[in-house]
Amino acid sequence: MVVRVPMAMAAAVLLVVAAVVVVVEVAAAATYTVGAPAGLWDMQTDYADWVKSKTFHPGDSITFTYSPELHDVVEVIKAGYDACSSANNISAFRSGNDVVTLTAVGTRYFLCGLTGHCGNGMKIRVDVVAAKASSAPASSSASRAAAAGFAIMTTVAASLLLLQPAAVVVS
Numbered sequence: 001m002v003v004r005v006p007m008a009m010a011a012a013v014l015l016v017v018a019a020v021v022v023v024v025e026v027a028a029a030a031t032y033t034v035g036a037p038a039g040l041w042d043m044q045t046d047y048a049d050w051v052k053s054k055t056f057h058p059g060d061s062i063t064f065t066y067s068p069e070l071h072d073v074v075e076v077i078k079a080g081y082d083a084c085s086s087a088n089n090i091s092a093f094r095s096g097n098d099v100v101t102l103t104a105v106g107t108r109y110f111l112c113g114l115t116g117h118c119g120n121g122m123k124i125r126v127d128v129v130a131a132k133a134s135s136a137p138a139s140s141s142a143s144r145a146a147a148a149g150f151a152i153m154t155t156v157a158a159s160l161l162l163l164q165p166a167a168v169v170v171s
């Protein structure tokens, strides 16, 4: 008796790989909890240090998590950020779990409006940059992920084909 890899199984494996590729592409829009994992929206976190390890793209979002009795979030322009002033603010949030979508390329400024908190470092500058590098428009992270997924799919298909001649013979 000859045992072969059923075509249905091969098709199922390809479908799973294709689904993984789709998930990777959707995951390109990231959500960041401000200050996490070491901190949150508080008076201890060094936000200049926190943003250093991240690259924000349009479509990403940031979440400010804090106790509303202790802090708030005010979006300001650069002058307000530099002076720690929430006068003439763009918007204000105080739910304790405020999600801000970074819709476009540019710099966003946020601070805590409670007296003295911004002066103690509770302010953050977020630079939002284009997802595609201007020098290499074809190599966005999404297209790289798709290319990697295609490579995996091709490898899986090839190994399934190789399994066919090596079908196990059971007496």
Ligand SMILES: [Cu+2]
Residues within 6 Å of the ligand: 070, 071, 072, 112, 113, 114, 117, 118, 122
């Ligand atoms: Cu505060």
